[in-house]
Amino acid sequence: MLRFALVVALASAVALGGTPALAHFDAADRYTHKACPASAANRIDPVNVVFMTWGTWGRAESQIESHAGWTASSGSAQAFTDHGSCASMHTQRASGHGSRFHIRLRGQHADATLGWTALAAAHHEDLVLLPLACGHAVDANGPAGSGFDQGRDELLRRFTDAGHSSSRVWWGNTQSFKQCDGDYAGSDGWTVFIQLHQASHP
């Protein structure tokens, strides 16, 4: 675990130093966007999970299904950026179709230290039907954190229980986002790095 944390720390330091020849992981934009081109005005969710080592989006999708049991694929599309380029997400998974855990992912550049990486935005959301039906809204901040924090922590718990190494990193992306029920939700600023293994699950 210590070695894993050191790898994350070193990669982070390299990223801060801006030496792309050695590290291609890009954490410059720590939010998802409603569409491209990305801007501060069309941010939707905070990025709060990074899959690494064998963190291709396909492996991440497979292992989310296996370890968390989130197999539903419904939901709207969002966009991520990587080295200044904006593109739609690769996939999404959820724990159901009503009130649920939900995560969107996009594979990123491979990194010399972190390996294959994928950015993800996880959250818990309620299906709001009353007083006005508005659809899915991320849980407002509460004792267990916001819906963003709850989604991240639930995913982390499932992967940790399955033996995956992880590390928490301060990203500071705590901007609040208004939800369709009128509540606000935001990340507590911590992002988890989760190590994936090579083998996909059946």
Next chain:
Amino acid sequence: MTHPWSIAAVTLAYGLMLVGSVSAGGGGSPAALQSFPLYNAGERVDGLPLAAVLRREDTAHFVSFVYGDCVAGDDAGCAPPAEIQIWPSCRRNLGLYDRVQSVGAPAERISVRGVPALLFDDGTRLELETGQSTAVVFAGTRARVLRIAGALRTIDGTVLSLRPLPQPTRGQEGGPSNC
């Protein structure tokens, strides 16, 4: 716990503001009762009205002032035009970015009203330390972020807009070395 407050609740929040500080942390220890000065930009800044006051005391600790509105949809929240979060500096401070683990894009070090500050995310996020507080400003452009930073003032009137801000006290005698 965070609550989006309606206008009536915002009024209540201003009652809180008159006190000039809030409790940081929900624990029972003396450190948890450490207070920190609150700053905002008044009832309107850069043409944006104060729309909500939020408070978190869970996995994050801050009071937030949301300016302007946006339209959220099904499965898609929206970013308000501007937001000011005030954290106790013992919880959030510029020192977090000195540590190797504190990843992110390279920040731009600047000085705002005489205190150290960092700009992130192409200038759409500013963090500055003043006294026992850390102010975090989010807005759509660097120019708007800096205008809001210029408008920051303590809610008890001890620090006025555009005037020099108190120097950070984190790590100094009497400063909030821990929460």
